[in-house]
Amino acid sequence: MTLKLLAGDRPFLPRGVRIIDDRVRGGKVLLAPEKAVALDAIGEAILSRVDGETRFDALIADLAATYDAPAEQITGDVQTFLVGLRARMFLAVHA
Amino acid sequence: MTAPPPIAMLAELTHRCPLACPYCSNPTDLLTRDHELDTETWADVFRQAAEMGVLQLHISGGEPASRPDLVELTQAAAEAGLYTNLITSGVGLTPKRLDALEQVGLDHIQLSLQGTTADLADWIGGYKGGFDRKMKVATEIKNRGIPLTLNAVMHRHNLDDLERTIEMAVDLGARRLEVACVQFHGWAETNRDQLLPTLEQTKEAKRIVSEAENRLRGTMAFDFVPPDYYSDFPKACMGGWGSTGLNVTPDGTVLPCHAAESIPHLKFDNVRDRTLSEIWYKSEAFNAYRGTDWLPDPCQSCDRKEIDFGGCRCQALALVGDASATDPVCHKSPHHQKVVQALEAAMNTPEQDLVYRKLPTVSKQVV
Ligand code: SF4
Ligand code: SF4
Numbered sequence: 172m173t174l175k176l177l178a179g180d181r182p183f184l185p186r187g188v189r190i191i192d193d194r195v196r197g198g199k200v201l202l203a204p205e206k207a208v209a210l211d212a213i214g215e216a217i218l219s220r221v222d223g224e225t226r227f228d229a230l231i232a233d234l235a236a237t238y239d240a241p242a243e244q245i246t247g248d249v250q251t252f253l254v255g256l257r258a259r260m261f262l263a264v265h266a
Numbered sequence: 267m268t269a270p271p272p273i274a275m276l277a278e279l280t281h282r283c284p285l286a287c288p289y290c291s292n293p294t295d296l297l298t299r300d301h302e303l304d305t306e307t308w309a310d311v312f313r314q315a316a317e318m319g320v321l322q323l324h325i326s327g328g329e330p331a332s333r334p335d336l337v338e339l340t341q342a343a344a345e346a347g348l349y350t351n352l353i354t355s356g357v358g359l360t361p362k363r364l365d366a367l368e369q370v371g372l373d374h375i376q377l378s379l380q381g382t383t384a385d386l387a388d389w390i391g392g393y394k395g396g397f398d399r400k401m402k403v404a405t406e407i408k409n410r411g412i413p414l415t416l417n418a419v420m421h422r423h424n425l426d427d428l429e430r431t432i433e434m435a436v437d438l439g440a441r442r443l444e445v446a447c448v449q450f451h452g453w454a455e456t457n458r459d460q461l462l463p464t465l466e467q468t469k470e471a472k473r474i475v476s477e478a479e480n481r482l483r484g485t486m487a488f489d490f491v492p493p494d495y496y497s498d499f500p501k502a503c504m505g506g507w508g509s510t511g512l513n514v515t516p517d518g519t520v521l522p523c524h525a526a527e528s529i530p531h532l533k534f535d536n537v538r539d540r541t542l543s544e545i546w547y548k549s550e551a552f553n554a555y556r557g558t559d560w561l562p563d564p565c566q567s568c569d570r571k572e573i574d575f576g577g578c579r580c581q582a583l584a585l586v587g588d589a590s591a592t593d594p595v596c597h598k599s600p601h602h603q604k605v606v607q608a609l610e611a612a613m614n615t616p617e618q619d620l621v622y623r624k625l626p627t628v629s630k631q632v633v
Contacts, residue, residue: 174484187374187413195319202349204374207321260441260487
């Protein structure tokens, strides 16, 4: 099945997945079952908008406005990132 | 070289376990209860680990639920800021204890699976009734919504049940299934001839996993550890010696990997004598095989040396008699024949009884 997010999907981090400050190395880390993923600035920007309320289209619009980039251009990158997390079950969506 | 801080710690709270799996990764020389660290010492180790940069704590054993203070220990780990993962057979996890663990902030459970039926699972685990208890615990975990990984340990006697294993994992609501083919250390080495899968089983397992992975995308994630005896290249054990993780045994000995004590010339420090940080950065054992400078040929001139770091030290020792040799699983190793011979021997050995793991009856002397 394709795990691409639809415009109205509201992504969230399921139980057992969270973002923390890495006190020793600096930056933010996504902690999930038996996995720690250091987030770069882009990953952090995307996931800070993932709250189970915000729709995927609104999330893209917000990122486009904040970083002054065309929405079409960033959609692909954001999809790739979120689909990767969904395949690992680190991200879920409310339809 | 300067090592990066560790990311993960495996805490083997105890070697005690109601089960007796013949592939248990614990050493054949098991520690009895009187050698175990007390609650306060473990809690201190968890705090030290978090301060050093450890993010993930794997609470394991033996069976960690055999420790009466499991809830307190989990609480101490959670309070230290660690992500807490309980690695368990499920035996000893009553509903009350699950409630308490949830309350103190347990993040995730990894439940082991010995087989898909009571007959098979209880034979492998050497514990009658174990399968039924595990299924009850799995249901309790599911009802609570605690994130669950099922860890199916696979070998010759249960690989043919892989499809059913995958179905079960989905039914139990696991988010992730680890199909972990037995690695031959500890008790598994003793039982190697009986546990090594056939080449056909190995090929079939790869096919089944990759099909299921596609079919179940978005329902369950997979991690597959193939039997490395059939691989061309070795695994990067622990992502490289002393680079990402460390292991603390029940008595506080700190190891670069769970099987490292099998390397006789290395001296391992204990958290009772030195801080975790000193042990990680300065001890002889952790520096012995760090990085790639120590690697022999053919690894030294190989473009995979930053990928697998020459493979597993314990396997090199077990099969070649030299812990600093190229892992003989690698087809470039001058000792690769040892693996070929071991496979041949295993395929030609008639079926025999399994040797179950057991604690020594007389307590080991404290040295
Ligand atoms: S592998 Fe089996 S015997 Fe060893 S700790 Fe796990 S459940 Fe117990
Ligand atoms: S030669 Fe050494 S580095 Fe190269 S693949 Fe084999 S084990 Fe790895």
